[in-house]
Amino acid sequence: MNLPFAAVEARAPGKIILAGEHAVVYGRPALAVPVFGVQARVRVTPAPQAWVHAPAVHLDAALADLPAMHPLRQAVERTWAALATRPRPVRVHIASTIPVAAGLGSGAAVTVAIVRALAAFAGRVLPPEQVNALAYAVEKLHHGTPSGIDNTVITYGRPLVYRKGAGWELLQVARPVPLVIADTGHPAPTRDMVAGVRTRWQAARDRYEALFDAIAEAVAAARHALAVGDLPALGRALRANQRLLQAIGVSSPALDTLVDAALATGAYGAKLSGAGGGGNMLAVTPPEGQAAVAQALRAAGATRVIVTTLPPTEAA
Numbered sequence: 001m002n003l004p005f006a007a008v009e010a011r012a013p014g015k016i017i018l019a020g021e022h023a024v025v026y027g028r029p030a031l032a033v034p035v036f037g038v039q040a041r042v043r044v045t046p047a048p049q050a051w052v053h054a055p056a057v058h059l060d061a062a063l064a065d066l067p068a069m070h071p072l073r074q075a076v077e078r079t080w081a082a083l084a085t086r087p088r089p090v091r092v093h094i095a096s097t098i099p100v101a102a103g104l105g106s107g108a109a110v111t112v113a114i115v116r117a118l119a120a121f122a123g124r125v126l127p128p129e130q131v132n133a134l135a136y137a138v139e140k141l142h143h144g145t146p147s148g149i150d151n152t153v154i155t156y157g158r159p160l161v162y163r164k165g166a167g168w169e170l171l172q173v174a175r176p177v178p179l180v181i182a183d184t185g186h187p188a189p190t191r192d193m194v195a196g197v198r199t200r201w202q203a204a205r206d207r208y209e210a211l212f213d214a215i216a217e218a219v220a221a222a223r224h225a226l227a228v229g230d231l232p233a234l235g236r237a238l239r240a241n242q243r244l245l246q247a248i249g250v251s252s253p254a255l256d257t258l259v260d261a262a263l264a265t266g267a268y269g270a271k272l273s274g275a276g277g278g279g280n281m282l283a284v285t286p287p288e289g290q291a292a293v294a295q296a297l298r299a300a301g302a303t304r305v306i307v308t309t310l311p312p313t314e315a316a
Helices: 071-083 106-121 128-143 149-156 190-203 205-228 231-247 253-264 287-299
Strands: 008-019 030-046 051-054 059-062 090-096 160-163 167-170 177-183 269-273 280-284 304-310
Touching (some): 008 106, 008 205, 008 231, 008 269, 008 280, 030 106, 030 177, 030 205, 051 071, 071 090, 071 106, 071 128, 106 128, 106 149, 128 149, 149 167, 177 231, 177 253, 177 287, 190 205, 205 231, 231 269, 253 269, 287 304
Antiparallel strands (some): 008 030, 030 090, 030 160, 177 304, 269 280
């Protein structure tokens, strides 16, 4: 088969945890959703030699000059292998509006976009399950033992529920869900926050197990609200989740300030997202309220605000 020597492009969204942080480590479910307001974009063009250009991480190098296990090199080489075709010399240009190391799935989105762009260059469309498997293999280079949430949400562009040991299930969304995501500007110390929860859980297991059970109830309520299109109910579930995250000690003054600002401006619900201690929060708003909430979050100190909408899914 002759390859089309023309430029091709592929895109992939970010992702964020909607509900269930920390409790998911202890066997409860978590919800994650795609973030279409940011994206990774990969453009593949013919070139004299295989080359990778990623300005956001100051990378401009021949593929062969990257370490053998570099995630970008592995993404390219594994995709050619999956396509069962001779690797062609191409320039892989990566542009992404997804913040790096912010819990928004930047690495997985770049990999998914690379896989799809190279497949398109080869005149192929890989099935989602194969794209997902390739992205997960590269995620292991980034994170060691990832859950698979990031690559799955991003590959399918769909919300999902994940439970440790049970895998994930794609979810239905009945109506558009307006979201506003804001960054505190403070790093989210994931390892420290997870370790702190574990220490407190070991000291008071009954109390923390009850808190994790309550978080699972909030996740179930959020899942049902998505399925029936009840945005106020989704907001109530997120508010409940935030109170429980505060109770287990993973919120912060900066996060609480942003959550309060969103709620005071009419958001249905708001909570931290991710490990806590810093990083991002998210708010669910009325459709007409996104701009006002975004403005309030900036005024309250957010260093970056993303306005996006989770679209409805087609019925299964």
